[in-house]
Amino acid sequence: MKTKCKFLIKQSLKKKINTKWFKIANLLVLIFLIGIVNIDRIIRFFGGDFNEVTKIYVIDEANAYSLFESNFNSLKESLEDLGNYEIVSTTKRAEELKGEIENTKDFVLQILPSPTEYLTAQVISYDAISMITEQLLQTSLNTIKSHYVLETTGIKEEEIAALTSNVSIHKEITNPEGQTxxxxxxxxxxxxxxxxxxxxxxxxxxxxxxxxxxxxxxxxxxxxxxxxxxxxxxxxxxxxxxxxxxxxxxxxxxxxxxxxxxxxxxxxxxxxxxxxxxxxxxxxxxxxxxxxxxxxxxxxxxxxxxxxxxxxxxxxxxxxxxxxxxxxxxxxxxxxxxxxxxxxxxxxxxxxxxxxxxxxxxxxxxxxxxxxxxxxxxxxxxxxxxxxxxxxxxxxxxxxxxxxxxxxxxxxxxxxxxxxxxxxxxxxxxxxxxxx
Amino acid sequence: MLKVEHVTKYYGTILAVDDLSFEVKKGEIFGLLGVNGAGKTTTFRMITGLLDKNSGTITLNGKPIDYSVTDKIGFLTEERSLLTKLTVKEQAIYYGVLKGMQEQDILEKLDVLLKRFHIEEYKERKIKELSKGNQQKIQFITSIINDPDLLILDEPFSGLDPINVALFMDVIKELKEKGTSIIFSTHRMEHVEMFCEKLVVLVRGKSVLSGNLKQIKKDYRKKNIHIEAEHMDLEKLKEVKGVLEVIKTETEVVVKIASEENVNDVFNYVKKCEGVTKFVVEDASLNEIFLEKVGVMYENEM
Structure with a gap:
């Protein structure tokens, strides 16, 4: 009876696996998964507006251009999927640039010193900039703000780090089984x-x-x-x-x-x-x-x-x-x-x-x-x-x-x-x- | 040898098989007859162990039927019990292994049987691609591939043309010669008459007629006389003592008489007629016996 039972198991498995539909279905699933995992590559392969390079005209009034450029570029490299940007330093006035960015995705970033916030910025664009672009700008500007403060006020780096870090909460759980x-x-x-x-x-x-x-x-x-x-x-x-x-x-x-x-x-x-x-x-x-x-x-x-x-x-x-x-x-x-x-x-x-x-x-x-x-x-x-x-x-x-x-x-x-x-x-x- | 003794089976309160007893010896062909719902399939299912009986015993070669003896039983069900998505070869291996055979032996036996049934080209074809008749051949092949001691055939000739019926009969006779005990059911009485030695007729699960076919026919008193004559008054013939019925066909007249004793009375009348070329006395056909026995039972129960 054991041999017959083993045979039935083998037959049952063979009937399910040794079919062209099983092979086709799994091949399709593989193709589908490769597609899902590489979906961004596929989208890029077929092209679209996202391929265009967005120019960022930087009007630097806070003397922070080089810091911003290196920060933004390194961020852009680590997050390469997020878009193509080109940073352009300009001495033109914002009003002059408005004509140049008309009907484009390009925009103007004005970095300004502030007596209360140390550093502020203004963005002038023809259409609203994307959320991702805004986040990139925000992150880059936040990073250079620390450096800017260090250079302009003489406050030590450790002091800034201590000020900006979260309050640490130490937790002690006495129940060894109940750690959440x-x-x-x-x-x-x-x-x-x-x-x-x-x-x-x-x-x-x-x-x-x-x-x-x-x-x-x-x-x-x-x-x-x-x-x-x-x-x-x-x-x-x-x-x-x-x-x-x-x-x-x-x-x-x-x-x-x-x-x-x-x-x-x-x-x-x-x-x-x-x-x-x-x-x-x-x-x-x-x-x-x-x-x-x-x-x-x-x-x-x-x-x-x-x-x-x-x-x-x-x-x-x-x-x-x-x-x-x-x-x-x-x-x-x-x-x-x-x-x-x-x-x-x-x-x-x-x-x-x-x-x-x-x-x-x-x-x-x-x-x-x-x-x-x-x-x-x-x-x-x-x-x-x-x-x-x-x-x-x-x-x-x-x-x-x-x-x-x-x-x-x-x-x-x-x-x-x-x-x-x-x-x-x-x-x-x-x-x-x-x-x- | 298959021995069925006082077997009874109930489905709930419905009596399906009532105190049934018979035996099928080695190399014997046994007919289990009855109308639809008579209890034939239930009996087969009990013999193969698919159904439990309420009382009685069933033994094969002296052993009760369980999974230790089913390897030596071949079973052809009334409906096509084939896995239609499999090929003929796969199907034969599937059922063969379940009968305890080795794959190599199955393949060797399959080649022989496919050739015997003239369908060797279908070995790699899927069952569902075959005609109804060829599917029946495959089903038959899978039921005899293990050289069974007992072969159970439930309506083996359904869906077959006369040539293939003859082929099946030849193979069944060969198996009988080899010593296989064969039990089969059919609605076609001429098939039973052609090669059955013993039979049981079931009506609502109860045996109403059983025994040796020759003896049954001999014991049945009614006879048929086949007559060919140029001129014969059929109305006068009907008045002869013992004549039950006179049937005129295209070529002859068939006279049904109550018993063998009435043959002389009919002969005495016929010899007076002109141009008589045939006068043959025959036993009643099994069909007639079946109709009378089953008919009486049905009438009694109605």
Missing amino acids: SENQELISMGLILIFIVPFFLLITMLTQMIGAEINDEKSTRSMEIIISNVSPQAHFASKIIASTSFVLIQALILVVDVAVALLVRLAFTKSIGLSGETSAQVLKLVQGIQSSGVLSLLLRGLPIMLLLFLFSFVLYAILAGVLASMTTNIEDYQQLQTPLMVLLAVGYYIAVISSTFDGALFIKILSYFPMLSFLIAPVLYLLGQTTILELFISTLICGGFTFFVFHYGLRIYKVGILNYSSRDLWKKIFKSMKEK
Whole structure:
């Protein structure tokens, strides 16, 4: 029976993977991902107004031109995706330049000394300048202001740094399990992206796979030949293992696809050039995770989390298999699995909002609910809202419930897979649950 | 040898098979007959272990039927139970391995069988691309690829033209010669008559007729007389003692009589007629026996 079960797993996987559609779909996904990761390059390749060089005519009345030019250029180089600029020093008056910048994106920057603010600036443009350009100007001018003050007032650099820096708040948390991050929401979103979204997608894929395959075998009546040679237990197990393996392989392919897409970008740009804003956010997220202690929580809780994910995969696979066995065609199955998908969406939504409702009792209770726990419990644990023990309890409950569902689900499955009529379906199901 | 003893099956409160008993010996062809819903498929499903029986025993070569003996059973279902997205080769491997065979043995056997059924060119074709008749051949091939001790054929000739029916029959006879016990169901009584030795007729799950086909026919008292004559008064013929019915066809007259004892009465009348070229006494056909037995049961239950 073991050999037959292995064969069924192999066949089931082969049927899913060894098809031209699987290859085409994954090739398209790869192309799509390469496109997404390199979208800015693609946009630039096709050209547009953004290719034009914007001239910045600088009227320097504060004797700060050279400082501004070097600062702006170095900023522009590090943020190369943000646009093309050319800085032009001019002795012309602003009124004269207004004619030159008419109907162009060029603009005039007047740097002025100020008795109260040390330094001010005025921008004259034909149309409003973009937000990014304004931010670039602001950052450059803020930087040169410090230098300008140093040069003009004699205040020491350390004094300026001390004055302008944020007040540091030292935090001491006495609960070793309950360390929270100062960027809790940001971390929560990051964790959701890393853990929850892929598993949410994989489980959706898993339930579809099992449903389609069982319905195919039922509708062609090949189920009768299969079950006359292999026990329903072995058949059921083969479906669960094959579908779970398939989605894991698919997930691995997606990871490889992302890596290829990043390598393609690297090959063209010699750096994985995330835009300035994105890289700053990523950096902030990584720093946030490190400083919050989430990383150590993750490492400590990872084995339990993986077990919880595994139990949940099996649980959803069992439920999908049971539902598929009860139906006679894929349309009926899709109708029947809708509540399951809604439940999954509820779990996802609660996981997303859990950082907003710190310590919410209702969410904590839901984190023990087997079909939702794999979405909520890890997030609560990593946010420091629950302990590792609570995560373990959620996993135990999920494991126990999975065993319970397998035990009773198999009884329904045995009856369902050879049932071709929807007449008295629920009666048959309840009756089958009582039979050993 | 397959032994079915006092098997009963209920679907809820509905009695599907009622105290059914029969046995199929090695190298024997057994017919399971009945109208739709008589309990044939339920019986097959119980034999293959797909359904649990409420009472009774089913054994193959003395062992109860479970997954330790199903490798030696071949099963052809009434509907096409093929995975239509697979190729013929993949399908044969799929079912063959589930029967405990090695892939190499399956491929060797498949080549022989495809040739036997004149469809060797379809080996790499997908099942869904084949005609209904060829799909039936593939289904048949997959049911005998494991050289079964017991072969169960549920309506094996459906969708086949007469040439292919003859081909199937030849293969079934070959299997019988090799010692395979064969049990099959069909609505076509002439197929049963052609090669069946023993049979059971089911009506609403109950056996109404069973035994050796020759004996059943012998025991059935009614006979048919086939007559060819230039001039014959059919109205007078109907008045002869024991004549139940007179049917005139294009070439002959068929006289149905109540028993063999009435043959002489008919003969005495016929010999007086002019230009008699044929007078043949035959047993009633299985179809007639079936219709009468099943018809009586139906009438009694209505």
